[in-house]
Amino acid sequence: MLIPTASQTVGPFFAVGLTRPELADLTHAGKAKGEAIVIEGQVRDGEGAPVPDAMLEIWQANAAGKYAHPEDRQEKPADANFVGFGRVFTDRQGRYRFVTIRPGAVPGCGNALQAPHIAMTVFARGLLKHLVTRIYFADLAAANEADPVLSAIDDPAARQTLLAKPVNSTPSAYRFDVVLQGEGETAFFDV
Amino acid sequence: MVDVTGYRREKPGNHPPNDYPGYSSTAKRAPKRLPIRLEHTLTETTGPTFAGGWEGPNQADLTRAGRGEPIGERIIVAGRVLDEDGRPVPGTLVELWQANAAGRYLHDGDQHDAPLDPNFPGKGHVVTDAEGGYRFLTIKAGAYPWRNSYNAWRPQHLHFSVFGPAFATRLVTQMYFPGDPLLPLDPIFNSTADTEARRRLISTYDPELSQAEYALGYRFDIVLRGRGATPMET
Secondary structure, three states, X not given: OOOOOOOOOOOOOOHHHHOOHHXXXXXXOOOOOOOEEXXXXXXXXXXXXXXXXXXXXXXXXXXXXXXXXXXOOOOOOOOOOOOOEEEEEOOOOOEEEEEEEOOOOOEOHHHOEOOOEEEEEEEEOOOOOXXXXXXXXXXXXXXXXXXXXXXXXOOHHHHHOOXXXXXXXXXXXXXXXXXXXXXXXXXXXXX | OOEEOOXXXXXXXXXXXXXXXXXXXXXXXXXXXOOEEOOOOHHHHOOOOOOOOOOOOOEOEHHHOOOOOOOOOEEEEEEEEEEOOOOEOOOOEEEEEOOOOOOOOOOOOOOOOOOOOOOOOOEEEEEOOOOOEEEEEEEOOXXXXXXXXXXXXXXXXXXXXXXXXXXXXXXXXXXXXXXXXXXXXXXHHHOOOOHHHHHHOEOEEOOOOOEOOOEEEEEOOEEEOOEOOOOEEO
């Protein structure tokens, strides 16, 4: 067995090599099937200060609930115009914005259907290893109630941090803030 | 019904903890609560693929990005992306970024009083071949000061971003050079507790990889977590 390569911080200068502005729009300029939605928010540190040098990546299923990956063998339609991967950097106010498609539901452990969700990875100076969280949709209360991952979280406040809140706008927008530390700290996962 | 084979859990000391006082930027950014263990589902065992070509053509030669040759020591950095069982990880995106030979990044936030090199933007990316192999031609990055503590200097390093086959295999790391006297003093390098794991972050000089009269060769294999043994029915 080989020892895995250790994580090291992305540092403050990742924009040098990781800038890909096209990855802020997962809809492939509107060609992807499904309902276009916006996911936006702010990343804050343990003092509530905006984090202006974070990189966020997201990974999600298409509108039908199928991942664009060979190991997703579900009999659901693929979408050639939807990769499902996004990457953005926060701005000076710590804000970010993705345009994507509302994901369909995918199965989880124990054959239970998971509530629609988007996996998110947080990289920043000061994080030696990236953080992993999930974005769920606050307005899908019934699906969230039945979700095996959400319902396994005992602390209701922690659960609440995973719910993106609908914002009145067109297309439908959701606000999802990421709090790295302290009051309102986002629930992060050990994957 | 979907069969999902999860990825192996990391061993203690392999990856750095986020709460690491030696690296001062962790103080306000490391979460205080323990992460919640997540059993892998399709969400974690799938991840972006690069067969469609969205990442664009390979940029493996960082020395040809400007009008002329960049200043510095030319190096070839090559290796394989493997999993813990030594199996190659083909078709995955490897991104590289770095400072120039003087220890300066092409970035507004880098205020180090060292010259920029108009011929060296310092970025590249390649997709691994069928054997998991990758190869870059670049310049040896210079050491540079940072404000973590008085008179602190980062060892010479290259930044790597690797995806692997799944969301769960995502890795961002740094490659160091053998014999660098700054390594024992660097909190980022030393945040990894395990000696062998730290050693893996240091490339090895490989005379076979060097190109005569042209560039020095450094080998750097990147090992991603491996697959668990038993498929979980989900």
